[in-house]
Amino acid sequence: MSKDATYEVPIGPIHPALKEPFMVKFKLDGETIVDADPHPGMNHRGIEFMGMHRNPLKVIPLAERICGICSIVHQHMYTTAVEHAAGIEPTNRARYIRTIMCELERIHSHVLWAGVAAHEIGFDTHLHFTWKIREKVMDLLEEISGNRVNYSMWTVGGVRRDIPKKMYRRDFSPKMYPKIQNTLEYYEKLYGKLEDIFLGDPSIRLRTKNIGILTEKEALELCGVGPTVRASGVKKDVRIDQPYAAYGDLELDYVIPSRYGYENTGDVFSKTLVRLKEILQSIDLIRQCVQKMPDEDIDSEPKKAALLNKLKKADGEGIGRIEAPRGEALHYVRLKEGHEELDNWKVRASTYNNLATYAPMFLGEQIADIPIIAACIDPCIGCMDRAEIVDINTGEQTSYDHEELHEMSVRKTREILGDKL
Amino acid sequence: MPTSTIFTLIKQLVTKKATNPFPVKYTPKNMHAAADLIEKGELEINPPIDIPSDFRGKLVYDKECCIGCKLCTRVCPSEALIFDAEKRKVKHYVARCTFCGQCVNICPKSCFEFSDEFLIAGIDKYSDELVYEP
Numbered sequence: 266m267s268k269d270a271t272y273e274v275p276i277g278p279i280h281p282a283l284k285e286p287f288m289v290k291f292k293l294d295g296e297t298i299v300d301a302d303p304h305p306g307m308n309h310r311g312i313e314f315m316g317m318h319r320n321p322l323k324v325i326p327l328a329e330r331i332c333g334i335c336s337i338v339h340q341h342m343y344t345t346a347v348e349h350a351a352g353i354e355p356t357n358r359a360r361y362i363r364t365i366m367c368e369l370e371r372i373h374s375h376v377l378w379a380g381v382a383a384h385e386i387g388f389d390t391h392l393h394f395t396w397k398i399r400e401k402v403m404d405l406l407e408e409i410s411g412n413r414v415n416y417s418m419w420t421v422g423g424v425r426r427d428i429p430k431k432m433y434r435r436d437f438s439p440k441m442y443p444k445i446q447n448t449l450e451y452y453e454k455l456y457g458k459l460e461d462i463f464l465g466d467p468s469i470r471l472r473t474k475n476i477g478i479l480t481e482k483e484a485l486e487l488c489g490v491g492p493t494v495r496a497s498g499v500k501k502d503v504r505i506d507q508p509y510a511a512y513g514d515l516e517l518d519y520v521i522p523s524r525y526g527y528e529n530t531g532d533v534f535s536k537t538l539v540r541l542k543e544i545l546q547s548i549d550l551i552r553q554c555v556q557k558m559p560d561e562d563i564d565s566e567p568k569k570a571a572l573l574n575k576l577k578k579a580d581g582e583g584i585g586r587i588e589a590p591r592g593e594a595l596h597y598v599r600l601k602e603g604h605e606e607l608d609n610w611k612v613r614a615s616t617y618n619n620l621a622t623y624a625p626m627f628l629g630e631q632i633a634d635i636p637i638i639a640a641c642i643d644p645c646i647g648c649m650d651r652a653e654i655v656d657i658n659t660g661e662q663t664s665y666d667h668e669e670l671h672e673m674s675v676r677k678t679r680e681i682l683g684d685k686l
Numbered sequence: 687m688p689t690s691t692i693f694t695l696i697k698q699l700v701t702k703k704a705t706n707p708f709p710v711k712y713t714p715k716n717m718h719a720a721a722d723l724i725e726k727g728e729l730e731i732n733p734p735i736d737i738p739s740d741f742r743g744k745l746v747y748d749k750e751c752c753i754g755c756k757l758c759t760r761v762c763p764s765e766a767l768i769f770d771a772e773k774r775k776v777k778h779y780v781a782r783c784t785f786c787g788q789c790v791n792i793c794p795k796s797c798f799e800f801s802d803e804f805l806i807a808g809i810d811k812y813s814d815e816l817v818y819e820p
Contacts, residue, residue, distance in 0.1 A: 319763070326763040326786040411742045417786040425791060426740070569792040570757050 271299055276635065278307040284381070285646035289623065289639070293632065301627035303620050308646045316610045321347050321576045321600070322569065324607060326417060328596075331612060332648040333414050334377065335589050337370045339612070339648075340419040342585035342596035345509065347421050350583030350600045351576055356565045357511075359423035361558040364511040365445070366409070366418065367587070368547040368554075372452060373402045374590035375540045378643050379463060382537065385636040386472045391462055398455055405448045421576070422566030442555050449548045456545060463537050470534065477626040477638035479531040487621040491592020492543065493642045494622075495521050496536040498529030503588040515553045520546055533641045540643075543590075577605050591615040591643045614648030707732045737802045742785040744803040749775050749820045752797045758789035775820030781811035 277288035286307040292300035312331055316324045328343035329336040341363060348355060355363075380395035403413055409428055410416035418426050428442060463469060484494040494501055500519045504512045520542045522528060522535045529535065566572040580602035586595050592615030599609035619642040626638050709731040714720035723729040737743075754774035759767045766782035767789060769775075790798045808816050 320760065322761045322788060323763045326784055326788070408738060411738075411740050411787075412785070415784075417742075417784075417788075420788075420791070425787070569761065569788075570794070573760065 274632070277304075285644070287644070287646040289627075289635075291627070291632075291635070296631045298627045298630050298632070298635075301623050303623050305620065305646065305649060313610050313612060317607050319607070320573060320605045321421060321598075321607060322573060324610070325419060325421075326415075328612075329415050329417065329419075332614070332645055334374050335370070335591070335594070335614075335645065335648060336415050337366050337419075338587055338589040338594060339596070340416070341367065341510070342587050342594060342612075343598070343610075344419045344421050345585030345587075346583040346596045346598040347576070347600070348583065349585065350581045350598050351421070351579035352581075353422050353572075353575075354565060355423045356562050357559050358427075358561045359563050359565070360511040361554050362424050362428060362563065363419070364515070365428070365551055365554050366406070366416070367510065368550050369402055369406055371547045371590045372544050373399055373406070374643075375544050376402070376459075378540060378590075378640075379459065379537070382533075382637060382640050383463070383469070385640045386469065388469065394462070395459070398452070401448055401451050405444060408444060420564060420566075420569075421572060423562070423564035425564070427563050445551065445555060449551060452544065452548055456541075459544075460541060463541060464534075472634075472637065473533040473537060475530070475532050475534075476630060476634050477533045477536075477641055479622050479626050481529065481531065483625045484531065484622065487625070488618050489592070489622045489642075490594075490615050490618045491589070492520075492536055492539040493592060493619050494531075495519065496529070496539045497531030498523060501593070503586055503593050507586060509585075509587060511554060511557075514557060515550055517546060517550060533637055536641050573605075576600065578602060589615050591645060591648075592619060594648070612648075614645065616642070616645045616649035620644070620649065706734050737804070741800065741802055741804070742787060743801045744780060744806050745778060745783060745785075745789070746799045746801045747776065747778055747818060747820075748797045748799075751795045752776065752820075753795055755794065757792045757794065758798065761788040761792050763788070770820060773820050777820060778818035779811070780806055780816040780818065781808075 271292045271294050274291045274293055275288060276291060278286040288304040288307065290302040290304060291298050292302075312327065316327055319327070325340060325343060329340040331339045347353075376395050376399045380392040380399070383389075383391035383395065406416065407413045410418045410426060418424050428445075479489070479493065479497050481497045481499055484497040484499050489497075489499075490501065498521050500521065502519050503509070504517060505519065518524070520539050522530070522538050525538070525542060527535065527538060566575075579600045581600060583598045583600075584595065585598075586593065594615045595613045597609070597611040597613075598607060601608040622642060623639075626641075627635070630638060710720070710729070720729060724731060752775050754769075756769050758776060759765075759769050763786060764782045764784050766779045766784070768777045768779070770777050785800075787800065790796075790800065806816070810816070
């Protein structure tokens with residue numbers, strides 16, 4: 266056998282290391298990974314096509330079913346895109362309620378991710394601990410919206426449910442919205458323990474430090490988004506760069522490891538750190554929202570029959586952008602005058618960008634590190650399996666299909682490897 | 687030796703439960719005999735926790751006040767509401783309903799309402815309990 270001989274090991278579409286149908290082909294030299302090649306497309310459900318045969322209000326419950334964990338994210342992006350296209354403004358109170366819900370979902374998503382990551386490296390006690398404390402925020406979300414997942418709360422022009430009145434005792438208690446405040450205090454108390462487990466424990470440090478490194482340059486070149494690239498020190502956050510909902514009124518800063526006295530290494534450890542610190546940031550943001558929330562209507566278009574007619578007459582394109590727990594995501598909607606159905610609907614979820622960062626992260630690692638590196642971008646295949654990239658900063662629409670992205674990924678790998686391939 | 691585990695266990699004895707407690711304290715030796723006893727009222731079971739307010743339960747449709755404007759069928763995402771042209775009322779398929787509540791919001795006469803009923807699972811989705819005919 267020649268010295269350069271490699272083995273190809275396919276992992277997926279169905280594999281214990283992955284939670285969702287998705288395949289990565291690994292080229293191995295002994296124990297070391299020399300090439301990783303993601304093959305998405307196993308979970309394509311044609312949701313966008315279904316949406317293009319329904320009217321805009323019917324699509325809202327469909328949009329939130331794109332993904333269970335980022336249900337609020339997809340509802341929010343879709344409704345903002347339709348509002349943008351039809352020129353409707355949500356009320357200010359609706360903006361604050363949307364922000365509170367988005368941040369609650371971020372807490373829930375990051376706590377869930379921490380459990381999954383601990384499970385991938387064999388710490389099942391931590392999985393049970395984190396999923397137990399996640400229940401508290403799930404209960405609050407259920408209390409506010411009526412559902413544990415797929416909240417059905419958004420509508421074009423605002424939200425459909427106010428934060429319940431019993432949580433709203435401004436006159437009797439010094440605390441406003443006592444249920445929300447109690448939940449936030451609960452997480453603040455437990456945060457020290459979470460940090461102890463995930464950042465202080467030496468055996469977890471051994472499995473996460475210097476594993477799956479993504480440098481700042483690679484992160485910028487591969488257009489990664491969210492905590493995945495913030496861990497490498499890239500300052501990229503839609504909430505600050507292009508504020509939506511009520512984020513313009515709130516004080517927040519980029520969560521990057523160097524802010525907390527760590528190095529911006531971009532390994533799994535820094536990604537864990539960024540996600541844990543974002544839980545604290547979300548708690549702070551919800552506190553600010555609760556203080557600043559104005560008293561007014563929650564829906565600027567309460568007459569839904571009139572709204573349907575208005576949307577039928579509307580003509581134009583709209584974009585909804587959001588900083589989802591996993592990174593920036595985007596919905597594009599086109600409405601045509603005289604057509605009740607959406608003319609076009611496109612979803613670009615954050616995992617699509619982050620998948621490209623797999624190639625440099627897997628290089629040189631061992632087979633045993635595959636699950637934790639695969640989990641460290643928090644992949645959500647249900648969101649991702651439809652693909653188009655629209656760059657609204659330059660106004661330029663560039664679309665990549667799987668082949669092109671694959672080619673880019675391989676090219677990138679070749680550049681790094683030089684003439685080894 | 688006092689450990690944090692012991693404190694957690696003691697705390698669990700006094701904190702209010704968020705989920706339903708077990709119906710009976712110990713598993714009965716004979717389930718059918720226990721069920722008979724409950725029917726006779728000789729055995730008490732732990733009551734379930736209260737249903738939260740604004741609960742999204744089975745949809746209640748008041749056919750008397752319905753004017754047949756078809757707005758609810760225009761917003762129902764799963765086509766659980768089908769318009770009956772003869773009777774000028776809607777037919778409700780509970781098995782298809784996603785409990786999104788858009789019909790509750792759009793109805794001009796407020797004919798729809800969420801109830802507290804949640805035990806609506808069945809074997810046949812077209813059975814009488816799961817299809818509401820006007």
